[in-house]
Amino acid sequence: MNTVDLSPLYRSSIGFDRFASLINHALASEHSNAAYPPYNIESKADNQYAISLAVAGFSQAELDIQVEKGVLTIRGNKTSKDTANYLYQGIANRSFERKFNLADYVEVREAELSNGLLTIHLVKELPEAMKPQTIAINQSTSAIEHKAEQLDSNDDKAA
Template structure:
């Protein structure tokens, strides 16, 4: 189901919120809910995404981090003939999947672990020093201006 709300008037009166509006427009687009996942905050700048991937081995899962998008996909290897396995009922979902996560600016994937059918992906937000807020003195002499006067 496509979101039918028109965000155009709001786009014109805001600066820097383009990705927020893009997210609002694409949310609720009927994406599947498989595999299920949790997102938890471990510390101020540390997060973990846990994806339930029961039945998948580590070589059947692909994790790709590209710009502000994290993609987790899985494809089950075809069963070898003569494996000696005869399923009477198959309730463990092993269908192929692809799950995408929008990452905020300056978030990078630190590590990923697969244990007990849960894929844990640790994320860290590292804001560059130049991008961190800094205090500006009002009416005071700034070093850059003083350096120009001395030259």
């Protein structure tokens, strides 16, 4: 199993604890079933994404979508056995499980099945507390009083 030393990144970043485990998991995962079913990940607009999976031959009842602890899991369970006598079978007809790690604040909005494509729409919505804020800089009252005292003493000297 390959591991990656990310300790240099931790010197200048905070809150990316999950990052190392994601990389190690990606390096360690089996690639034997990594190509099925084929999929696309698309950036639709700012903070809007779509995952499309080619699920030809699957009905809506045979597909299951779940989100748990930041992981989107899509399962296809073929229940009926195909008894056809194929000369060539290029369309896969087997069950699958595909997982996607979601970043913080990414939520699944909807899923649709159309023309053999399962499309899952995602949105990243930052809470108000996470959005950039402008902080006003106020002068302390002691600094204001000090300036007022200086002005008064300058007036006394001028007179």
